[in-house]
Amino acid sequence: MHRILNRRQLSPNVTQLDVEAPRIAQIRQPGQFVIVRRAEGAERIPLTIADADPVKGSITLVIQAVGKSTRELVALAPGEAIEDIAGPLGHPTDMIERGHAVCVGGGVGTAVVHPIAQGLSRRGVRVTSIIGGRSREWVIFEAELQRLGEVIVCTDDGSHGRKGFVTDALKDILAAGGVDIVYAVGPVPMMRAVANLTRPLGVHTIVSLNPVMIDGTGMCGGCRVSVGSETRFACVDGPEFDGHQVNFEELIDRLGTYREFEQQAACREEECHLGQPLKPGTQR
Amino acid sequence: MPGKIPTKQRLQIQRQKMPEQDSAARAANFAEVNLGFPEQLALLEADRCLQCKDPRCIQGCPVNVNIPRFIEFLSEGKIAEAAQSLLADNALPAVTGRVCPQETQCEAECIRGHKGMPVGIGYLERYVADWARHHKDSLKSERAPATGKKVVVIGSGPSGLTAAGELVRRGHEVTIYEALHKPGGVLVYGIPEFRLPKKIVQQEIERLKEAGVKIQCNVVVGRTYTLPELRNEFDAVFIANGAGLPVFMNVPGENLKGVYSANEYLTRVNLMAAYQFPNADTPVLQGKRVAVVGGGNVAIDSVRTARRLGAEQAMIVYRRTRDEMPARAEEIHHAAEEGVRFEELTAPVEVLGNDKRWVTGLKCVRMKLGDPDASGRASPEPIPGSEFVMPCDVVVVAIGTRPNPLLTATCPELQLNKRGNIVTDDNGMTSLPGVFAGGDIVRGAATVILAMGDGKRAAHAIDHWLRAETG
Numbered sequence: 154m155h156r157i158l159n160r161r162q163l164s165p166n167v168t169q170l171d172v173e174a175p176r177i178a179q180i181r182q183p184g185q186f187v188i189v190r191r192a193e194g195a196e197r198i199p200l201t202i203a204d205a206d207p208v209k210g211s212i213t214l215v216i217q218a219v220g221k222s223t224r225e226l227v228a229l230a231p232g233e234a235i236e237d238i239a240g241p242l243g244h245p246t247d248m249i250e251r252g253h254a255v256c257v258g259g260g261v262g263t264a265v266v267h268p269i270a271q272g273l274s275r276r277g278v279r280v281t282s283i284i285g286g287r288s289r290e291w292v293i294f295e296a297e298l299q300r301l302g303e304v305i306v307c308t309d310d311g312s313h314g315r316k317g318f319v320t321d322a323l324k325d326i327l328a329a330g331g332v333d334i335v336y337a338v339g340p341v342p343m344m345r346a347v348a349n350l351t352r353p354l355g356v357h358t359i360v361s362l363n364p365v366m367i368d369g370t371g372m373c374g375g376c377r378v379s380v381g382s383e384t385r386f387a388c389v390d391g392p393e394f395d396g397h398q399v400n401f402e403e404l405i406d407r408l409g410t411y412r413e414f415e416q417q418a419a420c421r422e423e424e425c426h427l428g429q430p431l432k433p434g435t436q437r
Numbered sequence: 438m439p440g441k442i443p444t445k446q447r448l449q450i451q452r453q454k455m456p457e458q459d460s461a462a463r464a465a466n467f468a469e470v471n472l473g474f475p476e477q478l479a480l481l482e483a484d485r486c487l488q489c490k491d492p493r494c495i496q497g498c499p500v501n502v503n504i505p506r507f508i509e510f511l512s513e514g515k516i517a518e519a520a521q522s523l524l525a526d527n528a529l530p531a532v533t534g535r536v537c538p539q540e541t542q543c544e545a546e547c548i549r550g551h552k553g554m555p556v557g558i559g560y561l562e563r564y565v566a567d568w569a570r571h572h573k574d575s576l577k578s579e580r581a582p583a584t585g586k587k588v589v590v591i592g593s594g595p596s597g598l599t600a601a602g603e604l605v606r607r608g609h610e611v612t613i614y615e616a617l618h619k620p621g622g623v624l625v626y627g628i629p630e631f632r633l634p635k636k637i638v639q640q641e642i643e644r645l646k647e648a649g650v651k652i653q654c655n656v657v658v659g660r661t662y663t664l665p666e667l668r669n670e671f672d673a674v675f676i677a678n679g680a681g682l683p684v685f686m687n688v689p690g691e692n693l694k695g696v697y698s699a700n701e702y703l704t705r706v707n708l709m710a711a712y713q714f715p716n717a718d719t720p721v722l723q724g725k726r727v728a729v730v731g732g733g734n735v736a737i738d739s740v741r742t743a744r745r746l747g748a749e750q751a752m753i754v755y756r757r758t759r760d761e762m763p764a765r766a767e768e769i770h771h772a773a774e775e776g777v778r779f780e781e782l783t784a785p786v787e788v789l790g791n792d793k794r795w796v797t798g799l800k801c802v803r804m805k806l807g808d809p810d811a812s813g814r815a816s817p818e819p820i821p822g823s824e825f826v827m828p829c830d831v832v833v834v835a836i837g838t839r840p841n842p843l844l845t846a847t848c849p850e851l852q853l854n855k856r857g858n859i860v861t862d863d864n865g866m867t868s869l870p871g872v873f874a875g876g877d878i879v880r881g882a883a884t885v886i887l888a889m890g891d892g893k894r895a896a897h898a899i900d901h902w903l904r905a906e907t908g
Contacts, residue, residue, distance in 0.1 A: 176661060190618050196709070196718040197618070222718055237618040239655040367709065367719075370616050370657055371841050372626075373701035374683040379692060386682065389843060403692055406794050410694045414720035 154234040158211050163293040164286065166218045167261050168227035169203070174238050175210030177202070183268035184246030184361065184393055187212070188369040189226070190237040196222045199366045199388070201338075202241060203264040203294075204271075212238075215264030215293070221418040242369045243392045247359065248272055252333035255326055256298075257319050257347055258284045259339020263294045265361055266338045274301040281305070283322045285339075289313035320346045332356055337396060341405050348396035358396035362387045364404060365411070379403050442484055442512075450485045452554035453478040460774040464744045467630045467712060470771055471535070471563075479564040483512035486556045489548055494558060497546035499890030500533075500599070502526040504543055504558055507565060520569035520576060523562065528602035528645065529595060529889065531570055531637050534563030536628060537886045538765045570640050578648055581608035586903045589614060589671040591658045591844065594622020595885045596677035596876030598642065599892030600899070601650045604675075607900045611649070612671075614656035619708065622679055623885070626708040627700075629738050631745065632768070635707075659843030664851065664872070672906070673871045673899045676859060677892060680877035681841025685834055686730065690788030695722055695796030699735045699835035706742050724831030726750040728799045730785055731835030732762035733882070737769060739833045740777050751777050752827065756784040756804050756817040780827065782806070784819065788832055798828045837882050844878075856881065865895035866902070873899055 159171035177187060186201045204213035218224045229235065246269050254273050258266035263284045270280045280302035286292040289312040298304045305322045306314025315322060320343070326332060327350065335358040337347040344360040351358045364387050367373040371389035378387055379400035385391065456472040457463075463470050474482065486508045494504045503526055510519035523530050539545075539559035547555030569576060586609045590597045593615040605611045619625055624638045646652065656662065658678065667674050683698030685691050702721065705711040709719035727743035729736050732755040743751040753772070755762060758781045762769060773779070780801070787800040803823035806815035840857040852860045852868035858881055859874040861867050867874050875891025877883060 180661075194710070194717050237655050239616065239618070239657055240660060242657065242660055367701060367704050368617060368626075370660075371682050371843060372680075373704050374685070374698040375701045377685075377692060384685065384692070389682070389841075407692065407694060410722070411720050414714065418715055418718065418720075 154236060155238050156234045157229050157231050158209065160229070160231055163215065163264075164291045167264075167291075167293055168216050168218065169264075170214045170216065170226070170229065171206070171209075171211045172214060172235060172238065173210055174212045174240075177238065177241050178205040178210050178212050179207045181205050181212065181241040182245035183248070183272040185241035185243050186369070186392060187214070187238050187240030187242060188366070189214070189235055191222065191226050191229070192236045195225070195236075197237075197367055197369070198222050199242070199363060199369055199392075201265040201361065201363075201392075203267055215261060217261035220415045239369065242388060244390075246272060246336070246393055248276060249278055249334050250276055251278060253279045253281070253331050255323065255332050255335045256280060256282045257323055257335060257337040257339070257343075258282065258294070259319055259343040260286060260291065261293070262337075262339030262343070262361070263292075263298075266336060267294050267297055269336050269338075270298055270301045281326060283307065283319045283326070285309075285319040285343075318346070319343065320350055323347060323350060327351065327354055327356065334359065335396075336360075341401055341408065344396060344399075345401035348399070348401070352397050359393050360396040360399060361393045362391055362399070362404060364407060444487055447484055447487060448549075450481055452485065452557055453482045453560070455557070455560055457771075460771075460776075463631065464775040465747075467745055469634050470631050473567060474560055474564045479561060480512060480514075482557050482561055483508050485549060486512070487548060493546035493548070494543040494556075497543040499542065499886045500527050500893050502530075502543075502562070508556070508558075508561055511561060511565060516565065516568050517572070517575045519565045520572070523565050524569060524576065527562075527889070528599045528893075529641050530562050530566035531641055532595065532624060532633060533886055533889065534559050534561075534566050535633050535637075536765070538884060540766050542886070570637070573644070578606075580606055580649065583610070584608040584903065586610065586672045587612070587670075588673045588675065588899060588903075589667050590675045590677060591667075592616070592622055592676070592678040592876070592878075593620035593642070593652055594677060594679050594876060594888065595624060596679075596888035596892040597622065597675065598645060599889040600675045600677065600875070600896040602645050602648065603893055603896030604899060605645070605649045607896075609900070609903065611651065613650060613652045614658055614662070615652060615654045616657040616678070617708065618654050620652045620654060626704045627735065627738070628885075629703065629707055629742050631741065632738065657843065659845075659847050663847035664844060665848060668869070668872065673903055674873065675865075675892070675895055675899060676844065676867070676872065676874040676878060677876045677888070678841060678844055678878050680838035680882050681843075682839045683834065684837045684839055686785055686836065688785055688787050690790055690796075691834075693788055693790040693794050693796050695724070695790075695830055696788055696832045696834065697722075699729070699731070699739045699833050700838065702739055702833045703735070703742065706746070712746060721746065722831050723747050724829065726752075726829040727831045727833065728752045728754050728785075728827055728829040729833040729835055730754045730799075731837075732757065732764060733835065733837075734764045734768060734884075735882075736833075736835035737764040737772050739835050741768075741772050741775060743831070743833070744775050744777060748831075750829075752780050752829070753777060754780045754783050754785060754799065754801065754827070756782065757806065757814065758782060761814055782817065784817065785832075786824065789826065796830055796832055798826045799832055800824060800826050838877070840878055840881070864898035865891060866898060871902065871906075
């Protein structure tokens, strides 16, 4: 059992939970994730570790409530507990040792970019963070990233920072030159757009993928992604890959595998019963 | 020596039939197929054993269960003694009585099989083990004095559980680290409820816990702890972390929506109880027409699961014939009874999909059997021009696994073979002193009982090693 020590609402649908997990707090490295199962009967879901406090023995999980499982997780109050947490899983982020890194975070992905920026900054790398959200209230981790370097905030409506997408800001920075590497974590279309921007310029780009996963230890193969000409497992080979090699279209497609089930689960939560379980291939 | 009943009379008794759920009913539920012998049938079957002076069945058993002894106790009506005898040889008899391929092991050696049918050793093992599950108080557990030695077992599948049981009995302190949230390994994520009810696995694990085995879940060795860390912490290590990465066919269309590895398909349904969705949170695609590629136990488990999830058509696609299938004979027979179609001498060449990238079919080619390959089995060859499309909406790939690299990657000194399996000597010791390994991480994908045999052998070797070390 892993007690919730602290809960903080970061944006309308993003919640931070600080959770007891002493061993993981001690050894986790940027880029790694955990598999969380809230309680008996719940799904196993992968969540990237946003931060850790080895003294308190806690890790920070930042969760976007999108389906039944994540909604139930963010509903947990301090003092309540998560049944199972396994990790830390995945390879730590491949970091440069000097130079200029641009960290691009979209939505909840900003929480994943944060430990990367932290690690880079500790090594003495110059970090510029570009973070985005729909509007002011959707921007997260701005203050934390400010401590590590320059932060450029982009909002769709211009209510905070500059108006426009993170890729617009990235374009300007790339044009100025001197960027050694780009780390991008966010919605898949955002990561694809970043990769498309940096590819012609030959700027190495690392993206963190979050495909469907069950065990997270290399057993199920559900998290397979096409990288270059190879099939890779995000849980043991990733979760970070060369953004120029990732087949983002396939990833977006595969992420939609259980959409109708998710809707059914959501409906059930709201106590509207749909009757028969859905069959694949029908009414799509 | 035969007891009160003369051999002639024993020879006249025919093999008793295992009562089972009706095939039409069971194809729509997840309850166990075999119902188990009632007492009367068990005693009759036990009387069939001739109590050979030189019993070859024992050699046929990978954990060398003293089969005639427990059967003799049973036929004499001494069921507690039968259970005691069986449990002394086999840590998980209620499991092996259900999932062992007896027809190629103990029963293949049974003298009665030479003329007629062998003794139903598996059925009797199951009977005695099930009695033991319900009469724990009538059984005494023996434990050697504490040695003060600490052993860590990595993985709580059949190999790890067996080793843990043996080691704890010899007085060592045993901790199992399990990567998943529930102990049991393949017994809980892989083998379906209808063949091995999860409750039985839990009870067997409870028995080991009561004997003193500690189990800690959610510990992924290779990530949560490295092997060198464990070597510092414990006096000996037994690695039994099982098979890992699923092998895919490497044909076009394999990443379409609706293609599963058997590991994922079975894990969703068994470990995560997806068949109860939405009462369990994890979903699984319930195909109308499901094609399962492969011919082993995992393939048969998958295809029978598909039927139970409501598939109108569930097909096995196998490149050789039914005779060459490595799956347990009883399961193939049960699958056929449940309406599973066998597409023999057929190999997939492409997974086909629609514009939304959902699976719509499997393009296959017919095969013919050619000369025997290195394994002695006829090697299948494609028949040119025989391609055809098998319509389906879910494809399950059950063609094997590769070793999981998570643990071995943290310890480069650990010697591996070229496929990535851990290399051991005859005692199960790896290239590192005090580190032993067994089960699928050593063998590649094999059976529950072979993994258990490794666990038992390694436990003996670990015990010797620990005692020798003390001097």
